[in-house]
Amino acid sequence: MESGYVTLEQVAEHAGVSLATASRVINGSTRQVSQRLRDKVTASAQELGYLANASAQTLARNSSSLVGLLVHDIADPYFSSIAAGVTRHTEERGLVLVLGTTSRSAQKEGRILATLRAHRARAVVLVGSRSTDDESNRRLAEEIRLFRRQGGRVACVSQEGLPADTVTPDNHTGAADLARHLIAQGHREFAILAGPTDLWTARERLDGFHSALSGAGLELAHHNVVHGAFTRDGGYESTRRLMAVGTGATCLFAVNDVMATGAMAALRDLGLRVPEDLSVAGFDDIPTLRDLTPALTTVRLPLEEMGERAALLALEEEPGEEARVITVRGEVVERESTAPPSVAARGKNTSGTA
Amino acid sequence: MESGYVTLEQVAEHAGVSLATASRVINGSTRQVSQRLRDKVTASAQELGYLANASAQTLARNSSSLVGLLVHDIADPYFSSIAAGVTRHTEERGLVLVLGTTSRSAQKEGRILATLRAHRARAVVLVGSRSTDDESNRRLAEEIRLFRRQGGRVACVSQEGLPADTVTPDNHTGAADLARHLIAQGHREFAILAGPTDLWTARERLDGFHSALSGAGLELAHHNVVHGAFTRDGGYESTRRLMAVGTGATCLFAVNDVMATGAMAALRDLGLRVPEDLSVAGFDDIPTLRDLTPALTTVRLPLEEMGERAALLALEEEPGEEARVITVRGEVVERESTAPPSVAARGKNTSGTA
DNA sequence: CTACGCTAGGAAAGAGTTTTCCCAGTGGCC
DNA sequence: GGCCACTGGGAAAACTCTTTCCTAGCGTAG
Numbered sequence: 001m002e003s004g005y006v007t008l009e010q011v012a013e014h015a016g017v018s019l020a021t022a023s024r025v026i027n028g029s030t031r032q033v034s035q036r037l038r039d040k041v042t043a044s045a046q047e048l049g050y051l052a053n054a055s056a057q058t059l060a061r062n063s064s065s066l067v068g069l070l071v072h073d074i075a076d077p078y079f080s081s082i083a084a085g086v087t088r089h090t091e092e093r094g095l096v097l098v099l100g101t102t103s104r105s106a107q108k109e110g111r112i113l114a115t116l117r118a119h120r121a122r123a124v125v126l127v128g129s130r131s132t133d134d135e136s137n138r139r140l141a142e143e144i145r146l147f148r149r150q151g152g153r154v155a156c157v158s159q160e161g162l163p164a165d166t167v168t169p170d171n172h173t174g175a176a177d178l179a180r181h182l183i184a185q186g187h188r189e190f191a192i193l194a195g196p197t198d199l200w201t202a203r204e205r206l207d208g209f210h211s212a213l214s215g216a217g218l219e220l221a222h223h224n225v226v227h228g229a230f231t232r233d234g235g236y237e238s239t240r241r242l243m244a245v246g247t248g249a250t251c252l253f254a255v256n257d258v259m260a261t262g263a264m265a266a267l268r269d270l271g272l273r274v275p276e277d278l279s280v281a282g283f284d285d286i287p288t289l290r291d292l293t294p295a296l297t298t299v300r301l302p303l304e305e306m307g308e309r310a311a312l313l314a315l316e317e318e319p320g321e322e323a324r325v326i327t328v329r330g331e332v333v334e335r336e337s338t339a340p341p342s343v344a345a346r347g348k349n350t351s352g353t354a
Numbered sequence: 355m356e357s358g359y360v361t362l363e364q365v366a367e368h369a370g371v372s373l374a375t376a377s378r379v380i381n382g383s384t385r386q387v388s389q390r391l392r393d394k395v396t397a398s399a400q401e402l403g404y405l406a407n408a409s410a411q412t413l414a415r416n417s418s419s420l421v422g423l424l425v426h427d428i429a430d431p432y433f434s435s436i437a438a439g440v441t442r443h444t445e446e447r448g449l450v451l452v453l454g455t456t457s458r459s460a461q462k463e464g465r466i467l468a469t470l471r472a473h474r475a476r477a478v479v480l481v482g483s484r485s486t487d488d489e490s491n492r493r494l495a496e497e498i499r500l501f502r503r504q505g506g507r508v509a510c511v512s513q514e515g516l517p518a519d520t521v522t523p524d525n526h527t528g529a530a531d532l533a534r535h536l537i538a539q540g541h542r543e544f545a546i547l548a549g550p551t552d553l554w555t556a557r558e559r560l561d562g563f564h565s566a567l568s569g570a571g572l573e574l575a576h577h578n579v580v581h582g583a584f585t586r587d588g589g590y591e592s593t594r595r596l597m598a599v600g601t602g603a604t605c606l607f608a609v610n611d612v613m614a615t616g617a618m619a620a621l622r623d624l625g626l627r628v629p630e631d632l633s634v635a636g637f638d639d640i641p642t643l644r645d646l647t648p649a650l651t652t653v654r655l656p657l658e659e660m661g662e663r664a665a666l667l668a669l670e671e672e673p674g675e676e677a678r679v680i681t682v683r684g685e686v687v688e689r690e691s692t693a694p695p696s697v698a699a700r701g702k703n704t705s706g707t708a
Numbered sequence: 709c710t711a712c713g714c715t716a717g718g719a720a721a722g723a724g725t726t727t728t729c730c731c732a733g734t735g736g737c738c
Numbered sequence: 739g740g741c742c743a744c745t746g747g748g749a750a751a752a753c754t755c756t757t758t759c760c761t762a763g764c765g766t767a768g
Contacts, residue, residue, distance in 0.1 A: 410754035
């Protein structure tokens with residue numbers, strides 16, 4: 001209660017028992033303690049306002065209650081939704097969540113992982129698409145192995161291929177489903193905001209979409225695939241580039257929702273109407289989406305649930321020898337941003353608009 | 355490198371020096387160590403892959419590198435923006451951020467604060483409006499005092515009145531500025547989505563708006579002030595209630611942006627156009643806002659910067675005896691959701707629409 | 709040449725827990 | 739009644755660092 005800390009030793013003394021007994025009462029060990037002493041200790045702890053020193057506990061037990069969560073950018077609704085799922089799970093269990101934001105830097109990711117290792121974190125959840133850069137993947141995999149060797153558990157979201165359990169969306173199928181849906185709606189010519197070339201998630205969605213087009217006997221013009229940053233501004237900028245050149249497409253597919261959001265803004269600025277002049281579809285179903293006008297057609301992923309399941313993998317399930325992969329199937333959600341193509345639209349989009 | 359951990363003792367032995375010397379080399383103490391030994395130790399540490407045990411360090415130093423961040427809901431863009439500012443600051447300094455989400459429960463807030471205390475966290479940043487419930491404020495204040503007594507630092511965002519430094523928006527002035535702006539635009543009758551009655555932030559914004567109306571000789575009809583949850587769905591639901599009764603207002607002010615977003619959705623569902631039938635304005639300028647159609651008129655707060663400044667207060671500045679308050683002035687940003695009222699609108703909104 | 713101050717290094721004492729090991733007491737069984 | 743198993747309690751080691759205190763060695767001044 002005074003200025004300093006209350007230690008377990010003080011509690012023990014106050015209760016007239018040994019340190020060992022006090023410890024056994026406080027943290028419910030396997031050993032029995034008589035009710036009489038038990039009551040004395042809890043009463044003393046209460047009275048003195050005892051709060052265990054977490055570092056001392058971690059040191060003695062060699063295991064902490066820290067759980068790491070690594071995301072690229074916590075202000076991105078995709079990540080903050082997943083984060084909400086992870087926090088829900090960890091807080092229910094009285095664990096402490098450590099948030100690391102990596103800004104898509106593999107180096108920073110490694111550094112944070114090392115910090116978590118230094119803290120003897122119990123588990124870590126890594127969120128975000130891995131890149132196709134083999135060197136940084138190798139180093140990340142090495143850090144993960146070190147972490148696991150120390151008894152830490154690791155789970156990934158959307159990062160299949162690392163030496164850890166993973167929850168991952170079926171990007172290929174989701175994108176293919178969406179493509180088939182749009183084809184059924186009457187679209188024949190598509191443009192794609194394909195995101196960065198070195199991100200697996202982006203690639204898989206592009207591939208899935210592409211293969212469904214091929215399956216329907218449709219071609220995807222080379223100039224209709226635009227690469228750019230995986231962000232809202234990346235989507236905006238990619239769309240400007242696409243429209244500056246001109247596209248014959250009647251439907252624009254952005255490989256994630258934040259890019260689609262940027263695309264809609266760009267089209268609005270260019271004076272094009274969605275979906276009358278051009279249909280737009282995205283992927284992920286981030287929560288902010290339903291308030292756009294027109295509301296965005298997309299492939300719904302249960303983001304919060306994915307975070308929760310990753311936390312579950314990392315905290316509950318037994319490690320297992322080889323990495324397990326839980327695949328989450330996305331579901332096409334049709335909203336107002338896509339509609340059957342109009343003849344007028346074709347002509348309009350062919351002439352370079354910007 | 356083997357299965358176990360490498361301890362500093364092993365490094366010292368490998369380098370042929372004492373534990374004390376090894377420690378001094380690794381953590382750059384005030385004491386000098388000869389270059390020769392210094393090199394030997396760093397080489398050994400490198401070779402053995404030494405990583406300091408953070409818990410042992412915390413225990414020995416009685417001070418950790420943990421910084422807490424408490425928000426109500428990390429998936430809310432208001433909080434995730436502020437969180438981004440805080441993480442930027444802490445990561446630059448190599449500190450570890452612990453994220454706690456409180457779901458607006460004072461009890462949970464207290465529990466997390468105790469956990470941080472147990473971990474000897476260096477500082478904590480509390481984000482979110484404090485309530486007008488004196489009892490829970492008192493308990494929170496007590497927890498903060500305990501935390502500070504242990505040498506921890508505390509800073510708040512938007513929670514003036516607690517025994518800690520605070521970064522807070524000038525809600526009253528911001529709302530008044532907005533009101534004057536809307537009056538200048540020609541509006542005379544307003545409706546307000548006032549949020550919960552027990553949240554200071556909501557109250558101050560309501561008061562500021564109200565007082566500017568009074569200053570202009572305008573009255574605010576009682577039935578035009580609707581209370582409800584401080585969330586998007588709260589805004590949606592409040593708007594439905596407001597419109598069911600019918601309002602003579604030409605402009606709707608929601609005391610925060612997420613509520614305004616819900617309001618726009620409700621109006622859309624009711625078949626009302628913004629701003630032709632009804633103008634809508636919010637407060638905060640959360641980043642997702644610019645992608646709404648029409649884009650929302652609001653009072654801009656520099657959210658990320660506020661998070662950063664709070665982190666700065668908690669980590670850099672000297673504690674000081676009494677709590678300092680940094681007031682951040684908001685700036686009215688006019689976008690398309692507000693426009694001069696049309697005569698048609700008046701008639702329309704008077705008749706109960708829903 | 710001795711005394712003194714300074715420096716670099718090491719031994720050891722913490723920091724606050726958990727857990728192992730030991731001991732005394734009790735009850736049951738032959 | 740003696741032996742054994744079992745129980746509840748305490749002493750002390752262990753966990754991995756940091757930091758204080760001590761000492762040996764060196765240079766310098768008187």
